[in-house]
Amino acid sequence: MTTSIDRIDRRILEELQADASLSASALGEKVGLSQTACWRRVQRLEEEGVIRKRVALVDARAVGCETIILANVKLTAHGRSNLEDVAERIREIPNVLECFVVLGSQDFFLKIAVKDIFAYEKLFFEKLSTLNGVAEVRSSVALSQIKNDTALPVTETSGKT
Template identity: 55%
Template sequence: MQKPLDALDWRILDCLQKDGSATAAQVAEKVGLSQSPCWRRIQRLEQEEVITRRVALLNRKAIGLNVLIFSHVKLEAHSGDLLDDFRERIRRIPEVQECFVLMGQVDFLLRIVTRDIEAYEALFFEKLSKLPGVREINSMIAVSTVKETTELPLPGVAA
């Protein structure tokens, strides 16, 4: 059973979501704790899957992924096998960064990155439109980014 998070846990999480490469010593110094108890708390947060992983965030444009597309996908039916097959196949397409199941007029929302419009067109015709049960795909290209963050709002942590 997961232990309730206290004020120190929230501060540790805040530090780590801002800099996942921070050492336990660096986090401990920022939150006012000694290194060993801080390290133990971080370990507990990882074991309880409050912290699911630590990664390097890449600038997609710096590596040539210049186009960001959001696609609404509507399936022909909602049978269990069809949904499972769609989910499994969409997980294997590296350009699809995120896939959300929606309630409402569309079934899925995809966040896709590609090199350029031509690369998206190829992805659309070679993979997306051939996914099982796909009835309709409506795509929108993001022109610019107003806000993009991986930091979650944490209770008890001042902005």
């Protein structure tokens, strides 16, 4: 499904990415629309899947996730069923924040949040290393974070109009 996104839709998306708790009235004021017109646009963007969901971004340290692990996972076989089976089991691990299928010598790239290195050791030995179809896991510990942003560039020059 192709969605037509105009300049006002893009402004709405920028504002909601900065603060998803804005009321339709406040959002409309920021983008130059009435509350009703703004609410209709937001509803359409949600129905069309442009806005997938609205969430609260929680500080990892505040909830005890002090350590970020970046892990590359290599599979034993590259068949579609093996890939889907491992992916489904990775989705079930709450500490895995992001998972990408990648090209190259590895098959998956994971971003994992844990309390500390000992918590990762436990997760590794009890979950990651026990997944059928996984040949190898190479892990790195993130020392610091340079950028952490969830907002996508939605200006007209950033992609399709």
